[in-house]
Amino acid sequence: MAEPPRARLGTALRSMGPQSTRETLLACARAAQDAGFDDVWVQDHIAIAPDAAEGSGGRYLDPLATLAFLAGATERIGLGTGVLVLPYRERLATAKWVATIQELSDGRLSLGVGVGWLQSEFDALAIDRRRRGAISDDTLEFLNTCFANDEVSSHGQKFLFLPRPARPPILVGGAPPHALERAARYADGWMPMGADPTRLAEPIARLRELADAHARPAPAVVLMTGFPLDDPSRAADQVHSLWQVGVTHFVHGGRYADADEFRRNVEQLERHVLPVTRGLGG
Numbered sequence: 001m002a003e004p005p006r007a008r009l010g011t012a013l014r015s016m017g018p019q020s021t022r023e024t025l026l027a028c029a030r031a032a033q034d035a036g037f038d039d040v041w042v043q044d045h046i047a048i049a050p051d052a053a054e055g056s057g058g059r060y061l062d063p064l065a066t067l068a069f070l071a072g073a074t075e076r077i078g079l080g081t082g083v084l085v086l087p088y089r090e091r092l093a094t095a096k097w098v099a100t101i102q103e104l105s106d107g108r109l110s111l112g113v114g115v116g117w118l119q120s121e122f123d124a125l126a127i128d129r130r131r132r133g134a135i136s137d138d139t140l141e142f143l144n145t146c147f148a149n150d151e152v153s154s155h156g157q158k159f160l161f162l163p164r165p166a167r168p169p170i171l172v173g174g175a176p177p178h179a180l181e182r183a184a185r186y187a188d189g190w191m192p193m194g195a196d197p198t199r200l201a202e203p204i205a206r207l208r209e210l211a212d213a214h215a216r217p218a219p220a221v222v223l224m225t226g227f228p229l230d231d232p233s234r235a236a237d238q239v240h241s242l243w244q245v246g247v248t249h250f251v252h253g254g255r256y257a258d259a260d261e262f263r264r265n266v267e268q269l270e271r272h273v274l275p276v277t278r279g280l281g282g
Contacts, residue, residue, distance in 0.1 A: 005220075007243060007280035009273060010039035011266065012082065012224060012253035015066050016056040019256065022069075027259035029070050032077060035270040039078030039110060041224070041251050042066050044085050047124035055255075064097045071105035079105055082224055082251065083114035083173040083191060087127055087135040092154050094139060095146045095161070102165045109168040112191050112222065113140070115178075133178060140170070140186035171222050176203045184210035189220030189248075197241040204246035222249040229265055232272035239276045250277060 011032050014020060019028075032040050048058040067079045079101070086094070102109045115132040116122065122129040146152050147167035151160055172183035173191035180203060183190045190207055192200055204221055211219045223242060227235040227250075239250060252269055256262045 005248060006282045007239075007277040008038040008249040009269070009277040010037055010041055010078065010080065010249070010251040011269065012041045012043070012251055014256065015042040015061045015063060016045070017059055018057070019258065019262075020059060020061050024259045024262075025066070025070065026073055028262045029074055029077065031259070031263045031266050033074050035266050036274065037077060037266070037269075038249075039080050039108075039251075040070070041080040041082035041110075041112070041253075043082060044088075044114075045118070045121065046085070046088050047121045049120040049124075052118070052120065064094075064101060067109065068097075068101050068104070071101055071108065076108075078108045078110055080110040080222075080251075081112045082222075083112040083171075085116040085121075086113050086139045087116055087132045088121065088125060089139075091139040091142045095143050098143065098168065099146070099161070099163060099165060102168050103163045107166055107168075110171065110222075111168045112171045112173055113187075114173040114191075133182075137182065137186070140172075140182070143167070143170070144186060169220065171220065176206065180207045180210055183207060183219060184214050184216060187219075188217075189222060191222045191224065195223060195225040195238075195242065197245045200242070200247065201245040208246070220249055221247045222251060223247045224251040224253050226254045227252050227269065227273055229268040229272075232268075235273050236276045239273060239280070243280050248281070 013025060013028050029040050042063045044063045045060045048060060063081045063084055070079055098111060115136045119129055146161045150162060150164055151158055170187035171189045171191045172179050172187045175193055179190060207219050227238060256265060
């Protein structure tokens with residue numbers, strides 16, 4: 001049996017609210033890079049309604065533009081969307097954005113995707129929320145086609161999809177059963193919701209069965225969670241418990257007031273969580 005891949009550790013950046021300034025984003029991304037983390041991840045909201053703005057003030061940066069900016073400001077660290085809401089964006093423009101970031105970052109992009117949920121955003125975009133699954137499937141199929149062919153057709157028009165770097169890993173976010181089926185058919189892994197190992201074991205096992213049925217490699221499982229940084233022993237136990245049920249990639253998320261607080265969190269993760277993940281897998 002093949003040895004499982006090495007566990008990976010990343011951290012979320014706040015691409016919303018007062019922490020989403022140029023200076024703070026740069027300082028945080030570079031702190032994570034200097035600490036040896038595998039990647040940083042950003043979120044996606046495109047049109048926050050006034051009554052849903054608590055915590056962000058309605059200020060959100062576009063995730064693809066943010067990662068393009070960070071690609072030029074860092075050298076080694078991976079760059080992820082957690083998650084990009086596919087129905088919000090036209091598929092060809094999305095494919096071009098993704099290919100451009102992947103090309104200019106030298107292959108550091110991980111593309112977490114989702115179908116979306118916030119009704120007010122669908123309303124602002126004049127998109128029927130009931131079609132979100134179908135739109136997402138169409139976009140994923142189109143992305144895979146683009147990254148497999150120099151010449152592609154869209155709406156009956158042939159065009160050259162260049163540059164065409166290696167397709168970034170695609171991770172589908174969301175709940176079973178639809179997210180699992182979508183991940184097995186179109187993607188490389190799953191980004192689950194919730195961090196209870198007892199609740200994740202069964203769907204991760206099901207995801208592996210679906211991947212086998214589609215003759216796809218063993219899927220990655222990328223989990224966004226918050227580690228108890230004030231309790232190193234519990235944080236280590238959390239990593240081990242999640243790894244045992246099939247989580248392969250851990251992304252710490254949480255609020256921070258400024259870059260200094262983010263650096264303190266990174267120091268705790270570097271000291272107590274990163275060594276644990278480095279001891280797991282290949």
